[in-house]
Amino acid sequence: MEKKLNKNNIKEFLIENGLIIVMFILIAIIIIKEPKFVNYKNAINILNQASTKLIMALGVGGLIVLAGTDLSAGRALGMTAAVSTAMLQSADYAQRYFPEMAEMPIIVGFLAAIAVGGLIGLFNGIGVAKLKLHAFIATLGTQLILYGLLQAFINASPWGAQPLGGFKDSYIKLVLGSVKIGKFELPYLIIYAAIASAVMWVIWNKTTLGKNMFAIGGNKEAAAVSGINVDKNIIIIFVISGIMYGIAGFLEGPRIGNATITTGTNYDLDAIAACVIGGVSFSGGVGTITGIILGSILLQVINYGLLFIGVQTYWQIVIKGALIILAVALDTRKYLQKK
Amino acid sequence: MSEEKILLEMRNITKMFPGVVALDNVNFKLEKGTVHSLMGENGAGKSTLMKVLFGIYHEDEGEIYIEGQKNNFDNPKQAMENGVSMVHQELNQVMKTDVADNMLLGRYPKKGLFVDQAKMYKYCEDVFEDLGIDINPREITENLSVAQRQLVEIAKAVSYDAKILVLDEPTSSLTDQEVEILFNIIDKLRDRGVGIIYISHKMDEILRISDEVTIMRDGQWIATEPAKDLTTDRIIALMVGRTVDNVYPPKTNKPGEVIMEVSNLTGMYEPTIKNASFELRQGEILGVAGLVGSRRTELIETIFGIRTKESGQIKLNGKVIENKNSVDAIENGFALVTEERRSTGIFPMETIQFNSIIANTESYKKGLLLDDKSMIRDTEEVIKSMNVRTPSRKTQIRSLSGGNQQKVILGRWLLTSPEVLLLDEPTRGIDVGAKYEIYQLIIDLANQGKSIIVVSSEMPELFGICDRILVMSDGHVAGIDDVENLDQEKVMTLATKYL
Numbered sequence: 001m002e003k004k005l006n007k008n009n010i011k012e013f014l015i016e017n018g019l020i021i022v023m024f025i026l027i028a029i030i031i032i033k034e035p036k037f038v039n040y041k042n043a044i045n046i047l048n049q050a051s052t053k054l055i056m057a058l059g060v061g062g063l064i065v066l067a068g069t070d071l072s073a074g075r076a077l078g079m080t081a082a083v084s085t086a087m088l089q090s091a092d093y094a095q096r097y098f099p100e101m102a103e104m105p106i107i108v109g110f111l112a113a114i115a116v117g118g119l120i121g122l123f124n125g126i127g128v129a130k131l132k133l134h135a136f137i138a139t140l141g142t143q144l145i146l147y148g149l150l151q152a153f154i155n156a157s158p159w160g161a162q163p164l165g166g167f168k169d170s171y172i173k174l175v176l177g178s179v180k181i182g183k184f185e186l187p188y189l190i191i192y193a194a195i196a197s198a199v200m201w202v203i204w205n206k207t208t209l210g211k212n213m214f215a216i217g218g219n220k221e222a223a224a225v226s227g228i229n230v231d232k233n234i235i236i237i238f239v240i241s242g243i244m245y246g247i248a249g250f251l252e253g254p255r256i257g258n259a260t261i262t263t264g265t266n267y268d269l270d271a272i273a274a275c276v277i278g279g280v281s282f283s284g285g286v287g288t289i290t291g292i293i294l295g296s297i298l299l300q301v302i303n304y305g306l307l308f309i310g311v312q313t314y315w316q317i318v319i320k321g322a323l324i325i326l327a328v329a330l331d332t333r334k335y336l337q338k339k
Numbered sequence: 340m341s342e343e344k345i346l347l348e349m350r351n352i353t354k355m356f357p358g359v360v361a362l363d364n365v366n367f368k369l370e371k372g373t374v375h376s377l378m379g380e381n382g383a384g385k386s387t388l389m390k391v392l393f394g395i396y397h398e399d400e401g402e403i404y405i406e407g408q409k410n411n412f413d414n415p416k417q418a419m420e421n422g423v424s425m426v427h428q429e430l431n432q433v434m435k436t437d438v439a440d441n442m443l444l445g446r447y448p449k450k451g452l453f454v455d456q457a458k459m460y461k462y463c464e465d466v467f468e469d470l471g472i473d474i475n476p477r478e479i480t481e482n483l484s485v486a487q488r489q490l491v492e493i494a495k496a497v498s499y500d501a502k503i504l505v506l507d508e509p510t511s512s513l514t515d516q517e518v519e520i521l522f523n524i525i526d527k528l529r530d531r532g533v534g535i536i537y538i539s540h541k542m543d544e545i546l547r548i549s550d551e552v553t554i555m556r557d558g559q560w561i562a563t564e565p566a567k568d569l570t571t572d573r574i575i576a577l578m579v580g581r582t583v584d585n586v587y588p589p590k591t592n593k594p595g596e597v598i599m600e601v602s603n604l605t606g607m608y609e610p611t612i613k614n615a616s617f618e619l620r621q622g623e624i625l626g627v628a629g630l631v632g633s634r635r636t637e638l639i640e641t642i643f644g645i646r647t648k649e650s651g652q653i654k655l656n657g658k659v660i661e662n663k664n665s666v667d668a669i670e671n672g673f674a675l676v677t678e679e680r681r682s683t684g685i686f687p688m689e690t691i692q693f694n695s696i697i698a699n700t701e702s703y704k705k706g707l708l709l710d711d712k713s714m715i716r717d718t719e720e721v722i723k724s725m726n727v728r729t730p731s732r733k734t735q736i737r738s739l740s741g742g743n744q745q746k747v748i749l750g751r752w753l754l755t756s757p758e759v760l761l762l763d764e765p766t767r768g769i770d771v772g773a774k775y776e777i778y779q780l781i782i783d784l785a786n787q788g789k790s791i792i793v794v795s796s797e798m799p800e801l802f803g804i805c806d807r808i809l810v811m812s813d814g815h816v817a818g819i820d821d822v823e824n825l826d827q828e829k830v831m832t833l834a835t836k837y838l
Contacts, residue, residue, distance in 0.1 A: 066589065180653075207708055211696070214693070215686055215693075219682075219687070221683040222682075224645065225677055227666050227669040228698075229664075
């Protein structure tokens with residue numbers, strides 16, 4: 001009997017922590033192949049690269065907790081990146097999107113990105129809450145609409161279709177700058193991601209909205225009976241997600257150097273993957289901000305690490321896909337009735 | 340008991356789950372051509388024992404003999420092929436396909452590569468005729484009533500040439516006439532020598548239909564006795580392990596002035612109540628009785644505003660109020676404990692605390708955020724005042740028993756300080772001991788001046804705790820009177836008034 005229990009315990013432990021174990025094995029392989037991988041610079045690089053994706057994932061996470069998803073997040077990021085970068089080009093750049101416009105303060109571009117993001121969220125939210133569409137369908141439609149609009153927007157440039165570049169120095173500094181703490185340099189991007197995480201943590205854990213979100217995701221009928229305005233809360237969560245995409249979009253242009261029609265492509269899938277790996281359950285009502293942070297970082301560690309030891313990009317994609325399947329399979333097992 | 344008459348013997352069955360012994364050395368014998376009832380509170384181990392028999396769970400210790408042959412099934416399919424069939428409490432049917440499809444699911448007759456449709460219908464017609472069931476095998480399953488679906492499941496189980504048939508709470512959603520049809524079929528099967536294991540909470544049914552009754556408690560075998568030697572009191576005593584003097588607590592509440600007047604309330608969408616009018620007093624417990632389909636639930640859901648009202652009005656404390664949705668209703672001092680605890684009551688993955696405070700979050704706001712201290716204080720209060728048995732306020736509610744979950748939900752609503760509590764089947768699926776506690780809570784609340792409407796399908800319960808009973812019939816209020824002036828027969832007469 002004792003032996004049996006022991007064996008069960010080990011199995012339980014492996015299921016509970018399987019993903020983390022696999023992740024650590026992968027990281028161990030990376031380190032064994034290239035011990036130089038472990039250093040401060042790489043760590044900062046990884047966090048830096050994970051930061052905009054994390055901000056997106058924080059938005060998508062709430063929608064998954066609602067038992068939904070968001071396929072339009074990547075395009076929303078592309079759209080908001082285009083809008084904010086078009087407004088924040090430097091005055092002496094030859095091919096400005098708005099040639100006649102005076103140089104705008106950064107806050108205007110930022111607010112524009114948030115407003116556009118929020119509107120996209122509102123649109124999705126109304127589709128899901130009022131038109132009763134499944135989030136998958138609503139955001140699939142939105143994704144296409146946004147892709148078309150983004151191409152139209154870029155095409156409308158007086159200089160023809162071309163990447164938006166030539167950003168204001170202050171804008172670039174705001175995104176790519178860093179603060180020196182003694183010997184260490186901490187990029188602003190990491191700080192922004194940390195602030196976004198903290199704010200979202202408070203919303204999820206300390207506000208009525210957060211409680212309502214978990215209630216709706218966990219049991220929509222019971223939430224409605226408990227006096228929760230289900231439609232309104234769903235819409236607000238979507239708007240907040242849109243705002244997160246707006247923030248990520250605002251940061252993305254300077255981070256990669258320009259904004260094009262492909263900016264943000266497939267980012268939604270990365271964000272969903274990060275959430276899922278971090279334990280946000282697709283059946284709704286379950287998830288934590290710490291999980292999403294961990295998921296985002298782990299995904300980036302593996303991306304970066306595999307590149308570091310010279311694994312081809314296509315193999316990286318294969319590994320990422322396998323990880324997602326593993327993550328969800330293990331996650332599902334946790335909630336299955338034990339027999 | 341002669342050896343060849345014994346159809347099934349389960350010997351010394353022990354089954355452990357992490358942290359609990361679900362079955363502890365249980366013995367069970369079933370004879371040919373008898374109905375053997377299995378009774379016990381929720382969690383006593385009845386269903387686990389049956390799942391072990393059926394190969395869904397695997398016993399840790401013990402043996403199962405079928406007609407003297409040692410037989411431990413690996414899975415339900417094997418069990419069925421060996422003449423053991425089970426009709427589960429929750430029907431697992433494919434709703435969008437026809438009856439014949441469901442009957443032959445997993446064993447379609449073939450004609451070459453294809454399914455032999457004609458043979459399927461013929462087969463079903465034969466089985467149905469044999470059992471005296473009047474259902475068209477071509478009907479789409481979702482168009483059937485729950486009772487008809489239940490009969491299809493039973494027919495399916497029988498059609499496996501079942502020697503042993505397990506019925507798990509088959510009558511929980513049947514009307515009296517439907518129960519008669521079911522009992523006729525059971526009698527027929529018994530005469531053919533089938534051994535039937537019957538799980539139910541309904542004492543009168545058990546005493547009527549059974550040959551033998553086995554009682555379990557806390558995973559242990561307690562007693563097996565001939566049904567003719569048993570009484571309801573004796574069964575309850577065996578089930579809870581002590582004598583229960585009173586099934587209902589003493590009624591101490593005193594109804595006061597009229598607090599709510601409902602007049603000519605009619606809903607917008609079918610199924611709806613029609614011109615329902617009644618009054619509710621302060622500190623009163625008003626029961627709502629009626630047959631299945633009499634719109635009892637619709638009555639309280641329309642009051643609570645989650646069903647759209649077409650006409651009529653509700654006055655509370657002399658003021659006309661409009662409950663357009665649950666938010667309005669809560670603001671106006673109403674609370675609703677729904678019938679389906681699992682689907683519309685609990686948030687299973689969340690903690691006791693979350694489940695306690697979720698209808699009342701507005702009152703914990705401190706600025707933009709929620710105040711942890713007051714949420715913890717209120718949760719502790721719910722656990723204490725409702726006597727919720729839980730390791731901690733952080734325990735997931737799904738790990739509690741049905742009775743304790745229900746107490747948390749009652750507590751949730753009390754935190755919103757309601758004047759009128761609407762309780763829909765508040766003791767459904769709850770075991771005897773916990774039922775008493777819920778009754779006591781309801782009476783205590785009435786004592787504190789809350790007005791309570793209780794919808795229930797169990798008439799003794801209504802007579803046990805209510806001051807007055809309102810009888811619904813096909814959406815109409817067929818009558819309303821003091822409990823002292825009513826009896827079960829009078830209620831039944833009223834219940835059929837508009838049929």
